């Protein structure tokens with residue numbers, strides 16, 4: 001078609017010295033939508049230059065599978081970024097750390113620590129249900145009723161509450177993760193909880209957003225407000241977690257880990273994972289904490305937003321809850337296999353609004369290839385999960401919210417292979433099963449006890465996401481009514 005091609009033979013966006021393809025990437029659109037649109041001109045596999053760095057953009061399932069699974073090990077590296085280096089003390093975490101034997105053992109350790117709380121243990125279930133009950137109590141509390149945004153219309157006569165759920169959801173999820181990571185438990189209004197929520201928010205706003213300083217590291221020598229903000233938030237995080245780490249070191253009982261910090265400390269000193277330093281323990285705990293909060297709260301807020309748009313789906317979920325669980329007891333993880341409707345709603349939410357639409361950038365650790373095209377060591381690979389989840393060749397009417405696509409003709413849950421909200425292969429999300437359990441418990445309890453609607457005279461939530469290190473829904477208000 002007369003398109004420029006890079007040395008690999010893949011179509012390449014126009015490129016200038018030093019700037020790379022940045023001029024062609026200037027757009028109103030967030031990157032995942034821009035990359036998807038560019039497929040119309042360049043096809044589903046193309047290259048571009050982020051400043052001096054060559055990147056391949058993968059927009060289809062077949063090549064994503066090759067990168068993540070078939071050649072997963074070859075593409076398991078991570079690029080250097082100024083912001084993530086600051087966040088992780090030079091890659092002593094898991095998500096932003098380059099591939100290494102130490103990274104591998106860190107991952108293994110976190111995996112086994114999570115299984116302590118997850119499947120086969122009732123710990124996670126107890127913690128989440130307690131947090132979900134607090135959330136419902138807070139949403140329907142007399143205070144919420146007094147502060148209800150709809151009081152000017154109904155003068156407090158109706159018992160429903162109209163509010164923005166974001167802060168309460170974030171608080172509930174943060175509390176679950178505090179308990180899992182360092183056995184913290186905060187009541188609403190606790191200043192330390194506020195501190196945690198504030199620093200997390202500051203980091204989300206400033207980290208790995210594809211900003212110029214991540215492309216041209218030398219820019220860090222110039223004053224940069226975002227970088228200053230990131231440093232300040234990281235400092236607050238470090239003070240808080242260092243105190244927790246010291247407390248844990250003093251009170252740890254060998255062989256009886258209470259939480260993730262204990263499990264990491266044990267793994268570090270058991271010799272099996274030698275090479276792990278206190279910094280690794282701290283960065284891993286901080287990351288599990290950050291990932292646990294941001295991804296889960298974002299998915300819950302997306303789920304509520306789509307249920308407000310589709311009241312008939314909410315009714316179907318509530319009918320399933322009434323039939324499988326009733327009103328006498330809370331939903332349990334053991335109910336999950338009997339509740340395919342709720343499970344399909346969660347899948348559809350993660351398909352239509354993946355929290356991480358471009359995953360985390362991968363890097364080729366050796367000379368290799370994609371789709372037969374040579375790819376040199378050091379090339380970045382951006383997997384556009386948004387494009388894969390919205391590919392009209394794979395999904396019927398991909399822009400429509402239709403949970404039924406995850407059910408077969410007898411109503412059982414099915415998972416198309418092109419559905420990969422957690423990524424796949426050696427870099428797949430370590431929190432996947434934890435996240436799935438948590439999402440199921442939170443949403444089932446919320447929908448068992450509450451009915452959610454759009455406020456009278458109010459508007460439906462905007463469904464365009466705000467792109468950042470996670471794709472967040474814009475703020476919205478809803479009306480909550482108790483179902484009991």
Ligand code: HEM
Nearest residue numbers: 094095288291292295356359360422423427429430431435
């Ligand atoms: C990585 C999604 C929850 C910890 C990832 C990746 C995705 C993802 C797409 C990147 C995969 C790649 O780069 O190829 C999600 C979603 C979640 C979720 C959709 C919930 C709805 C969690 C939770 C935790 C967690 C609860 C921990 C408590 C991590 C870590 C990595 C990761 C540590 C880095 C893995 C690596 O680079 O080796 N996640 N995640 N995630 N996630 Fe999650």
Ligand code: PLO
Nearest residue numbers: 095200203204207287290291294356469
């Ligand atoms: C969220 C803010 C925290 O303060 C730090 C943090 C750590 C891990 C990150 C997470 C943030 C955002 C979501 C990420 C996660 C690792 C894996 C996860 C990027 C920045 C996803 C969805 O890929």
